[in-house]
Amino acid sequence: MTTPTVSELMGKIQAMTTEAKALMDTLLLAGDAKKWVPQPGPQQSAYHSKADIVFYGGAAGGGKTDLLMGLALTTQEHSIIFRREAVQLTGIEERMTKILGHRKGYNSQTGVWRLPGNRVLELGSVKEPGDWVKYQGRPHDAKLFDEICHFTELQFRTLIGWLRTDRPEIRQRVVCAGNPPTTAEGEWVKRFWAAWLDPQHPNRAKPGELRWYVTDEKGEDMEVPGPEMVLVGTELMKPKSRTFIPSSVDDNLFLASTGYKGTLQSLPEPLRSQMLRGDFSAGAADPAWQLIPTEWVKAAQARWQPRQDKGPMTVLGLDPARGGTDKTSVARRHDCWFDVLISEPGIVTKDGPTTAAFTAPLVRNGAPIAVDAIGIGSSALDFIQGLGLLVYAVVGSERSDHMDKAGTMRFRNRRAEMYWRLREALDPTAEQPIALPPDQELLGDLTAVRYKVVTMGQGAAIQIRDKDEIREALGRSPDKGDSVAMTFCEGIPLLDKGKRKTSWRDRLGIHSQTAGSAQAA
Template identity: 70%
Template sequence: MKLPIPSTEEILAAFKGMTPEMRAAVDSFLMVADPAIWVPQAGPQSAAYHSKADIIFYGGSAGGGKTELLLGLSLTEQEHSIIFRREAVQLIGIEERMTKILGTRAGYNGQDHLWRLPGGKVLELGSVQRPDDWLKYQGRPHDFKGFDEITHFTEAQFRTLIGWMRTDNPDIRQRVVAAGNPPTTPEGEWVKRYWAAWLDPQHSNPAKPGELRWYVTNEKGEDQEVPDSTPVMVGNELMTPKSRTFIPSSVDDNLFLTTTGYKATLQALPEPLRSQMLRGDFNAGVSDPVWQLIPTEWVKAAQARWKDRDAKGPMTAIGFDPSRGGQDKSSAARRHGQWFDKIVTAPGVVTKDGPSAAGFIAPLIRDGAVVCIDSIGIGSSALDFVKGLGLHVHPVVGSEASALMDKSGQMKFRNKRAEMYWLLREALDPTNSDPIALPPDAELLGDLTAPRYQVTTMGKGAAIQISSKDDIRRILGRSPDKGDSVAMTFAADIPKPEPKPRAKSWRDRLAGSGHGHWDQSTA
């Protein structure tokens, strides 16, 4: 008969009830029992250790033994591992913890952050401080990739780093473990989207902790859930789904921290940090940076008041941000007055040049709406081809000067980019009598909450300057295509739509021909 595994609380209670002599006897037994280098604690840590998921998110609360799990897998289950922190200085804690587990630093090369472990295993420690630092690890084989504090990484860094997973040993399992707490800044919100089935309370098909779900990347470059691990056709390619799961843990699950008073430390934190770190609450408030251009709550409110419509009303403008290649997407924001339709996107390869970009945007236009095109780079080619189709086009160059003032009449704008984003901010302001409605879209939320602003001197007055597209790319790890496509519809000098001329009726044609006259009195 298989005996049940005691919980951390049960083990701790048993130790507290022992006399000093009994504890000494247990210590003596453990010292001669030749235990493994590392074993997972009963409970969530053991569940994550034994989980069959390809990609695991472990943690939520602080103190659940997250770093310990990453090191334990590297020591016992994997052959060639790498554990990432966002900054190199943060690797010191991992080095110190591994030294305590092994009792020595033998085998560690601090210059290369490479540890040769017992049994011929190898552990590398890596950092990716800048968005493109993942290129340092391109093509290097690892059968295990661990991420310590996953919400500190950009989504693009995470996706690209796990894309190079491979091993030459068929007996070694390949897996990814992301450890971390709830995000404390808007930049980490992507984690809630990636594991939405477990973390989003509004998800249409929520998953239980430890439950496996399978995903593939569809033709739009988006995650698509599939029923199981059976390979599926995506376009013309047969793809093997990858499984994900989320396993929550807390300080109460960690035998070693339960007796140290660490829980009391977490209880003393201010809100919302206490809810995030103590209870692993992913829905606790995330504080915005002081100079964040658009408050997160304003965007969430605009998405909350959005309702899908059959009768959308006339399309007044469409913002088009063509992809500049790579992992960027082309995005089109269809505006109907104060209501925006769902953002339409396409991978960069689909809109790689002017003709294909024009072919993407043309079918989306309605009611003679103005096409506001980012006309730098590939956008200039798209602009020419869209014009060639006889469509109503308005070029947008973010670096151009702006002649507008903010609604207070006190500040100018450094350039058109600042102008259109600030006007978007004013349209999202909840004090606005008719605020806009935006479609629920996690990427759009990230795009619109990433820009920062500052007030600078311009001539004899003050001017608003906001983050450049490259600055935002460094924050998000990707281009803010959706946000830019929405913002372009707020450029101040957009002309009004040009409805197509009404088709002539047979009466018009008859009257214009000079032949015949229809006398209604005789009809």
């Protein structure tokens, strides 16, 4: 028997008499009948999906929030639904009250709802980037996220870390609901589910298809063939599965006849494409004070092509990690073209000597190294200089004596200077706009920078959001963005193309396979 579609069900219900509709309501609400069942179609597919981590939605009106509440009501023992802000939980409270017909068992002070069948549902919020700590160590068998693109990647990954139960018959699952991101901070979602959402992904996945992933030695996602244990370094890992199941207002029985689709059709672009069709490729609206337009970065990445002949290296930007979840990032600039960025966990560059050993094999043609000289960067700078390499210290808080290309505004400090110079190089109207490698993290880093115009002396100056503020917005450090931006600092002692020094490897007579691998990286 074929499951009827939402349109077919709507037709049958609309054809019923008033008496028949009343009888149906009575039967549905009588005795022990379930208060909630998944609608046929995508919602039902998401409800029954075997994936460890499900992303359901895309377009608006597909019954996303209802799916989360339905799971808490019917399959899970101890669930928690997260929204980014506590005020956003009001809609969930009201919808659950409507489903149950009462508010019995709900404690509005703690956000805990005692549901029928000895089930428990918590409502949680993580407004500030570090608010995930409030839920550290608290076990739930279902972590449910409403509007996943509002959360930072760090919040999401840490909150799902305590998914567990002591009852083996209770399934553990993570379900995310949401629309395409409307700000650059939510771009990580497209990277996390890239196999379904990125049109350029080399191995696209079908809606509902399961893919398996582990975390590699660098702390990054690595797709593996299936659910079997995988040896990563010296550790055996159990892969976790993911999937994405799209839905729209056309799949929602309860909204199909309310005119909500017409409301979505009247939205301005790109919001219309995002909410009506769930188009993850539609451009998000940039905030008014975003320093680098998102479309400029995407255009630079679209211009990029891999090169066999890269030409002389112009400058290498180095942003050393400072421990924790930060990564050391290297940007290798060849005039207007950037090579693929290289990132390593902070443990690889834990001090000056290890950072110098990591960086030196990446330098070509005697190119100068622009290095963040604060903290561990100062130690790295000393050791890199000890290798006889050309180093330029970048201190973002230092005063800048330069002006923008138009000659109308100064820069509040060196950090504002290097990012504004990068902005000018990304301008599509520039004589030779730069090409950046496709990298979702880099896109997020560069589009998270905000600026304002302040008074400095007798004139105006550009001031940008500092690194700690960007870290809060992204949930991680903007290491890749900083490494690229540092290559645009004024004063870097660029060498003439015809007067390039030989590399440190050539001067020492070293020609190793490792060096060749680094060049190809």
